[in-house]
Amino acid sequence: MAKGLDIKLIKNGKRLDGRDMEEMRPLKMELGVLDRADGSAAIELGETKVIAAVYGPTKLHPQHRQQPKKAVLSVRYQMLPFSTTDRCRPGPNRRSIEIGLVIKKALEPIIFLEEFPRADIQIEIEVIQANASTRVTGLTAASLALADAGIPMKGLISACAVGKIQDKLILDVAGAEDSYGGADFPIAMINGGDEITLLQLDGDLNQKEMKPALDLAQKGCKILFDQQKNVLKNTYKVGDQK
Amino acid sequence: MSELVKDKSLVIPGEALFEGMDYLPGPGTYRNDKKIVSKYLGVAEFKNNRLVRVIPLKGKYIPRENDFVIGYISRVSHAIWQVDLNSPYEGILPLSEGTEEFIDLNEKSLEDFYDIDDTIVVKIKKVTQTKDVQLTMKDRRAKKLIGGRIIEISHTKVPRLIGKSGTMVGTIKDKTGCVIIVGQNGRVWLKGNNEELAVRAIKKVEAEAHTSGLTDKITHWLDEESKKVK
Incomplete structure (x- = not known):
């Protein structure tokens, strides 16, 4: 993260894209976007577009990866070549493998893995267009896709990133704020704030900023969670059963 | 000590269904302290003042004994x-x-x-x-x-296809003259002269599984479709 560059990220009390400090980018969620997958979801958060698909539970190959008492999650996070301003080389790289692993660890506590011993649950996250906050958006999409696939879960995960520009905390980091801001603090919560399942920090936050940053993240997760609830309930309508 | 959602309403994973110890958590739910919470995206059902369960909308078939x-x-x-x-x-x-x-x-x-x-x-x-x-x-x-054909439907729709004590599948059998065997895993075997109509009827049941009064509707629909053929 480039620091010390003198770029004004706040102008007239607004951020570069005209948002308030605690305002998220326009949000769009859709469920069941892929017919072939068992479950799928797409999320657009401003310019960040992510699609997630879930296959499974299926038989796990190779067999030596099988766990006798629980299912194994296989998470693959990938950025498409045309998702960034400079073309990014396709295929797994250090960053995507790491983010896939982080997302896997964040999803594990909410899935009842012990209901599917020896099985495999495959989660594919494709970033179609990236403008910061891709891992958190991918995680939010993955949890929707899991619900769509009918996998038993403790709850939904919603995740957002909190940042710091010119010593002010901001919600939903985007664009130059990611490249030149003081911190990027991605957080994932279960059911809009019950528990924290992912917390990373790039840059620095001091002790006093920590608590407000967490509160702000919870606010963002709540917005995402409400939208997740809406999209799940509106996609599948249950007819009047007298 | 109260129901937090209505009977037969759509619930999402993590949604609390009931507060208190009067009900037992049935299939598709778990207990979290005093609350009964849904595991699935599905339909909540309160059974006989004893049990709350959630019927998932989707998912893979997991083998159960005696199926x-x-x-x-x-x-x-x-x-x-x-x-x-x-x-x-x-x-x-x-x-x-x-x-x-x-x-x-x-x-x-x-x-x-x-x-x-x-x-x-x-x-x-x-x-x-x-x-x-x-x-x-x-x-x-x-x-x-031996012979016949197999179609696959979602296993969650199988109880609907069978109907209360086999009424739904019975109707399709009667009206089309096909022999039909429904497996709990969502595979349906059919054999007879009018397989095409029976397949369409089964697909219709699968698509409209969530609506009420479906058996009557299918009976009516089958009558009209067989008239068209003649």
């Missing part, structure tokens, strides 16, 4: 058949459960009974904790299926 399922033989080895059950878990049909008669393996081979890709209706005898599935053919309803 009748339609399977394909996927592998034949020395003394067992392996059966594909439209599920993450394969079924094992041992020689001893495959047939009532005594088999001398020096004279006969397992393929003489069930060969690869043969279709069987089979009963699930036992499911272990690690989901090893043992099957048995020693039941009146278990048999090898």
Whole structure:
């Protein structure tokens, strides 16, 4: 993260894209976007577009990866070549493998893995267009896709990133704020704030900023969670059963 | 001590259904302190003032004991058949459960009974904790299926296709004259002169499974469709 560059990220009390400090980018969620997958979801958060698909539970190959008492999650996070301003080389790289692993660890506590011993649950996250906050958006999409696939879960995960520009905390980091801001603090919560399942920090936050940053993240997760609830309930309508 | 959602309403994973200890958490739910919470995206049901359960809308078939399922033989080895059950878990049909008669393996081979890709209706005898599935053919309803065709529907829609004490599938059988066998794993076998209509009826039931008064609707629809043919 480039620091010390003198770029004004706040102008007239607004951020570069005209948002308030605690305002998220326009949000769009859709469920069941892929017919072939068992479950799928797409999320657009401003310019960040992510699609997630879930296959499974299926038989796990190779067999030596099988766990006798629980299912194994296989998470693959990938950025498409045309998702960034400079073309990014396709295929797994250090960053995507790491983010896939982080997302896997964040999803594990909410899935009842012990209901599917020896099985495999495959989660594919494709970033179609990236403008910061891709891992958190991918995680939010993955949890929707899991619900769509009918996998038993403790709850939904919603995740957002909190940042710091010119010593002010901001919600939903985007664009130059990611490249030149003081911190990027991605957080994932279960059911809009019950528990924290992912917390990373790039840059620095001091002790006093920590608590407000967490509160702000919870606010963002709540917005995402409400939208997740809406999209799940509106996609599948249950007819009047007298 | 109260119901937090209405009976038969759509719930999402993590949604609290009931507060208090008066109800038991049924299939598709778990208890979190004093609350009963849903595990699935599905329909909540309150049963007999005792039990809350959630019927998932989607998901893979997980074998349960005493289910009748339609399977394909996927592998034949020395003394067992392996059966594909439209599920993450394969079924094992041992020689001893495959047939009532005594088999001398020096004279006969397992393929003489069930060969690869043969279709069987089979009963699930036992499911272990690690989901090893043992099957048995020693039941009146278990048999090898010859001819006909198979369609696959979502296993969550199977109870709807069967209907209350078999009314729905009974209606389709009567109106189309087909023989129909419904496996709990979502595979449906049909044989008869009017298979095409029966398939369309089954697909219609699957698509409209969530609506009420479906049996009457299907009866009516089948009557009209058969008139068109004539």
